[in-house]
Amino acid sequence: MQQLLNGIFIGSIYALFAIGFTLVFGILDQLNLAHPAVFAVAAFVGIELVEVAGLSIWVALPIVLLVGALLGVLIEWVAFRPLRGRPDAHFAGLISSIALGGIFIALLQARYGPDTRRFPADSFPDERYTIAGAQVTLLQVAILVISIVLMVVLTLLVRRSRLGRGMRAIAENPTAATVLGINVSRIRTSTFALSSALGAVAGALFAMNVNSAQLGMGSAIELKGLAVIIVGGMGSLSGALVGGLALGLAEVFAVQYVGSSWRDMVAFGLLFLILLVRPQGLFGARRVREV
Amino acid sequence: MLTQLLSPSTLVFIALGAIFAYSFYAVLVAGQLSLAQAGFAALAAFSAVVVAPKPADVGPWVTLAIALVVGMVVGAAAAFVLGLPTMRLRGVFLAIATLAFAEAVRILIINMEWTGGASGMRVPKILTPGVAWFLLALVAYWFWRQGPSRHGRALEAIREDELAARAMGIDVGRHRMLAFVTAGAVAGMYGVLWAYFVRLLAPEDFAFGTAIDGLVTAVAGGSTMFVGPLLGSAFLTLVPELQRSLGIEAGWVRPFLSSLLLLLVILFLPGGLASFIPRRTPKVTPPRDEADGIPARFERRQHPAAGETVIELAGLGKDYGGVHAVRDVTLTARSGEVLGLIGPNGAGKTTLVNIISGLIPSTTGTATVLGVQPGKTPVHKVAAAGVSRTFQHSKLFARLSVLDNVVVGAHLVSKPTLLRRLIWLPSARADERAALEHAMRCLERVGLADKARNQASALSYGDQRRLEIARALASDPSLLILDEPAAGMNHVEADSLSELIGSLAKEGLTILLIEHNVGMVMRTCDRVVVLNFGEVIAQGTPEEVAADPAVVEAYLGSADEEGAA
Numbered sequence: 001m002q003q004l005l006n007g008i009f010i011g012s013i014y015a016l017f018a019i020g021f022t023l024v025f026g027i028l029d030q031l032n033l034a035h036p037a038v039f040a041v042a043a044f045v046g047i048e049l050v051e052v053a054g055l056s057i058w059v060a061l062p063i064v065l066l067v068g069a070l071l072g073v074l075i076e077w078v079a080f081r082p083l084r085g086r087p088d089a090h091f092a093g094l095i096s097s098i099a100l101g102g103i104f105i106a107l108l109q110a111r112y113g114p115d116t117r118r119f120p121a122d123s124f125p126d127e128r129y130t131i132a133g134a135q136v137t138l139l140q141v142a143i144l145v146i147s148i149v150l151m152v153v154l155t156l157l158v159r160r161s162r163l164g165r166g167m168r169a170i171a172e173n174p175t176a177a178t179v180l181g182i183n184v185s186r187i188r189t190s191t192f193a194l195s196s197a198l199g200a201v202a203g204a205l206f207a208m209n210v211n212s213a214q215l216g217m218g219s220a221i222e223l224k225g226l227a228v229i230i231v232g233g234m235g236s237l238s239g240a241l242v243g244g245l246a247l248g249l250a251e252v253f254a255v256q257y258v259g260s261s262w263r264d265m266v267a268f269g270l271l272f273l274i275l276l277v278r279p280q281g282l283f284g285a286r287r288v289r290e291v
Numbered sequence: 292m293l294t295q296l297l298s299p300s301t302l303v304f305i306a307l308g309a310i311f312a313y314s315f316y317a318v319l320v321a322g323q324l325s326l327a328q329a330g331f332a333a334l335a336a337f338s339a340v341v342v343a344p345k346p347a348d349v350g351p352w353v354t355l356a357i358a359l360v361v362g363m364v365v366g367a368a369a370a371f372v373l374g375l376p377t378m379r380l381r382g383v384f385l386a387i388a389t390l391a392f393a394e395a396v397r398i399l400i401i402n403m404e405w406t407g408g409a410s411g412m413r414v415p416k417i418l419t420p421g422v423a424w425f426l427l428a429l430v431a432y433w434f435w436r437q438g439p440s441r442h443g444r445a446l447e448a449i450r451e452d453e454l455a456a457r458a459m460g461i462d463v464g465r466h467r468m469l470a471f472v473t474a475g476a477v478a479g480m481y482g483v484l485w486a487y488f489v490r491l492l493a494p495e496d497f498a499f500g501t502a503i504d505g506l507v508t509a510v511a512g513g514s515t516m517f518v519g520p521l522l523g524s525a526f527l528t529l530v531p532e533l534q535r536s537l538g539i540e541a542g543w544v545r546p547f548l549s550s551l552l553l554l555l556v557i558l559f560l561p562g563g564l565a566s567f568i569p570r571r572t573p574k575v576t577p578p579r580d581e582a583d584g585i586p587a588r589f590e591r592r593q594h595p596a597a598g599e600t601v602i603e604l605a606g607l608g609k610d611y612g613g614v615h616a617v618r619d620v621t622l623t624a625r626s627g628e629v630l631g632l633i634g635p636n637g638a639g640k641t642t643l644v645n646i647i648s649g650l651i652p653s654t655t656g657t658a659t660v661l662g663v664q665p666g667k668t669p670v671h672k673v674a675a676a677g678v679s680r681t682f683q684h685s686k687l688f689a690r691l692s693v694l695d696n697v698v699v700g701a702h703l704v705s706k707p708t709l710l711r712r713l714i715w716l717p718s719a720r721a722d723e724r725a726a727l728e729h730a731m732r733c734l735e736r737v738g739l740a741d742k743a744r745n746q747a748s749a750l751s752y753g754d755q756r757r758l759e760i761a762r763a764l765a766s767d768p769s770l771l772i773l774d775e776p777a778a779g780m781n782h783v784e785a786d787s788l789s790e791l792i793g794s795l796a797k798e799g800l801t802i803l804l805i806e807h808n809v810g811m812v813m814r815t816c817d818r819v820v821v822l823n824f825g826e827v828i829a830q831g832t833p834e835e836v837a838a839d840p841a842v843v844e845a846y847l848g849s850a851d852e853e854g855a856a
Contacts, residue, residue: 031383082558087690087748088514090382091324095510096557098503102550110543223394223499226387234383265398268391275388276376 002134003252009140011248012147013209016202017221018228019151019240020195023158026235027171027191030093034075035199035225036218037101042068042200043207043217044112050123057123061146061204068200069193075100076192081185105215116212124208143205150198155237163190171235223264227271246270296529296536299420305528306423307484311501312508312520313430314478319514320443321470322450324386326502330393331369331475332482333497335362337406339483340414340492351417358483359426366479367472374471378464393502400494411493418488426484427521430477433713434517439723440709441702446470447515448699451688458648458682460674460703460766511556513565515690522564527553586725589704592677594769594799595661597627601770601801602647607656609642609825616642618825619656624803626769629796631816631833632805635845639825640805641683644772647803648680649673661769675703677769681759681776683805689748693739693758696747697730700765705729733761736791752779757788764795771795772803777811789815809846813837821845 017039024032042064049060079096083089127138158164166187169177178184206221207213228247232239247267254266314328343358377388400406437443445466448456457463486492504527512523530552534545560566595601602624609617617639624630632640645651646658649665649672658665661676668676679700688696698705705726711719734740737757742750750758756776763771773792777785785808792815796802806812812819813833820830823845829836836842 025383079554086561088561091319091510091514092557092561094324095507096554098507099550099554099557102546103554106543106547106550108543110547114542219499223390226390230384230387261402262398265395268395268398271391272388272395275380275384275391 001132003256005134005136007249007252008245009143011245012144013202013206014224014228014247015241015244016147016198018225018244019237020198021225022229022235022240023195024191027167028188032097033094034079034097034101036222037104038068038071038196038199039203039221040215040218041104041108042203043213044108046204046207047117047119047213051120064200064204065197069197072192072196073189076189109215114215116214118212119208139208143209151241167191224267227267230271231274296532301532302420303423303488305524306427307481308508308524308528309427309521310430311481311505312524313434314474314481315505315509316514316520317474317477318470319509321446321467323467325389326386327373327389327392328474328478328505329497329502330396331366331478333396333400334369335366335479336482336486336492337400338365340412340486341405346415346417355417355487359480362479362483363476367476370472370475374468378467397494397497411491414486414490414492416488416490418484423484431517431521436712437709438517440712441705441707442709444699445702447691448688451690452686455686457670458674458680459700460671462671511553511563513563515562516565518568519563519565526564586729588722588725592767595626597799599626601626601661603659605657607653607658609646610654615825620827622820624801626801627799628818629792629802629804629816631812631819632803633809633812633819634822638822640822641774644774644805648678648772679763679766679768680772681763681774683774685755685759687747687755687758691747693745693747694730694743696758697733697762697765698726700762701726701729703766730765733765737761753784770801774805775807777806777808785811
């Protein structure tokens with residue numbers, strides 16, 4: 001039971017991180033490898049807000065969300081917009097986003113140095129509950145609730161709103177969307193903003209959960225994010241949620257039964273199997289090839 | 292300062308970085324994004340170090356030579372085994388699957404006894420800058436010679452448009468696998484060299500970041516030109532060294548500047564650093580002597596004799612869910628015939644030719660084309676049987692020159708040249724020359740010779756259609772399928788196209804022409820088949836078909852409906 005809950009808590013952070021990843025991929029067909037850098041930046045910004053500005057964690061999180069959205073806009077403007085229309089946009093986008101992510105991390109190092117940083121000890125009330133014999137902290141519950149609320153809001157946004165309609169239209173056919181008068185540039189920027197906002201919150205929550213933030217924390221979760229979106233299906237929001245939870249659970253149980261040094265093998269074994277058996281992922285739709 | 296900058300170890304790092312980048316280049320030229328190279332390198336490094344004798348016993352040269360052979364074989368074998376299930380994945384999916392493999396390898400090595408686990412193995416340092424650069428030169432030489440070989444052109448074609456490459460008779464699976472195995476061997480070489488240079492070989496040397504570095508090096512250097520990886524590695528290795536020698540302190544400034552430069556290269560140099568180097572395009576003029584247009588050096592095709600059956604369709608049907616795109620089509624086409632296929636939009640014309648050329652399998656019925664059964668035979672084998680086609684929406688190899696597009700079209704009739712090019716056999720040069728001249732002649736036939744050196748994507752719409760025809764002709768086909776070739780042409784161009792089709796038919800080529808320009812079909816074809824709602828509603832000579840009331844109804848609507856309205 002304890003393991004189950006732990007798996008769900010860590011899995012919800014994976015899901016939140018991956019959902020931003022998969023949003024950009026599903027709608028714009030590009031992988032944004034600056035996403036992990038946003039994750040790390042957000043953690044440090046969150047710590048700064050709480051520690052130096054003395055804000056409550058509940059004020060800091062929305063600010064982190066905004067910072068993430070701004071970074072998303074920046075990523076789109078700098079790393080992706082100039083590549084539009086280039087035949088190698090797919091590869092070039094990977095590299096330009098890696099480069100921009102590298103710049104983010106370098107700036108982070110300039111501001112905070114290479115050391116691990118933590119949230120101040122009293123920044124979150126240390127309350128514990130016992131559910132069915134398992135220990136649960138208030139923090140863990142908060143993480144789960146925040147993740148799920150954000151994911152539900154995002155799903156509603158994509159399904160119901162005007163912006164979401166535009167996004168889905170672009171995912172289907174960018175040229176047709178332009179012809180129909182949809183402002184593709186604005187929607188692209190918004191998609192990046194949303195994606196990074198979620199990635200940023202995931203970063204701050206992750207830093208709270210493990211109570212540390214390092215410069216390299218983004219690269220550690222990057223692979224897991226990729227695994228989640230493949231398992232769930234590229235571009236599928238609900239798939240990312242299920243995939244994230246599944247990965248969190250798989251890891252926790254792998255540590256328990258197989259040993260911690262094999263933990264990451266589970267993620268990659270799962271990923272590899274899914275790719276071979278069902279490349280479109282558990283929840284993805286197979287794209288029809290057109291002649 | 293320069294000597295300080297180019298210290299022996301910097302030189303080795305440039306060479307190693309470049310060799311590793313070549314293992315990415317090997318697949319990037321075919322449009323494949325693989326991140327498994329770090330895994331290949333790790334497997335190769337650890338197994339080579341374990342297998343090879345100690346340099347203290349046999350001397351450094353023998354050790355290195357044995358280790359290199361072992362490493363490259365292990366790398367290539369690992370690539371082959373991984374390639375079997377993954378080569379059908381595309382784009383980001385391939386990247387992530389291969390990445391998963393590389394990570395799995397690393398975890399495996401950490402957990403093994405014989406590899407020393409997470410702390411790694413002590414390995415004597417025997418690699419010298421001279422050896423590293425010699426091997427780099429060998430690898431670069433391979434890719435230099437591969438570029439304009441038949442194999443190299445086929446890889447480029449696959450990168451630009453996989454489906455069109457298949458239709459040109461390129462065995463895409465085999466070529467992709469070859470590129471992948473090459474990448475494995477080169478990555479294996481890198482792994483071994485790395486092991487014998489760093490003294491302490493650890494699994495962490497082959498982590499995700501290493502793979503990303505290799506990819507970045509290849510792309511920043513330029514993934515379409517063989518010097519790219521070398522330039523990329525020199526750039527990415529020297530930038531931090533330069534910063535150090537300029538007295539820029541360690542910490543954030545160095546990674547910041549490196550990332551910034553990388554960003555600038557990617558954004559402003561689409562072809563990578565290699566785009567600073569001008570490309571030479573050979574000047575080719577077609578010779579006038581060969582009467583039937585096929586160079587003597589090419590493989591000879593057996594064309595069916597006039598009047599033999601070329602296409603035989605019996606009860607052919609294709610359903611998409613509940614929609615019958617094609618229903619119970621029975622028709623034959625004989626050698627030397629120009630068969631027109633017309634019908635309103637959505638009548639199933641393109642579906643039918645996709646079945647005939649093997650791109651999609653039929654749901655019911657049988658099709659026999661030039662002795663093979665498309666749908667049950669891979670597309671490239673259908674093409675090899677003598678079927679060549681154009682596409683309704685141009686599927687040109689956009690970033691290749693007009694001439695190179697047509698050279699790829701000649702894939703089936705030209706001979707493989709890579710191995711002979713490696714040892715500079717004059718016959719390879721002659722074959723390349725013959726292919727270029729043949730391509731030029733095909734371009735002349737469609738009137739595009741003066742645009743041979745343009746990039747295909749820069750052509751006007753009508754010219755792109757003509758280039759498609761030239762590319763399809765280059766394979767010396769027995770059956771040529773033209774899917775709306777006159778779309779986007781004015782009537783003068785359409786007339787000359789009609790003449791071209793007539794002259795091709797006189798040479799014995801069988802042509803299946805799909806066209807909306809009914810006037811042109813009536814002028815050009817011997818026989819016309821009319822499709823409506825997936826069914827054949829009429830067939831016969833152009834005159835018979837034009838007079839058929841069912842055809843008139845399909846095109847203009849029935850008289851009754853008009854009256855009722």
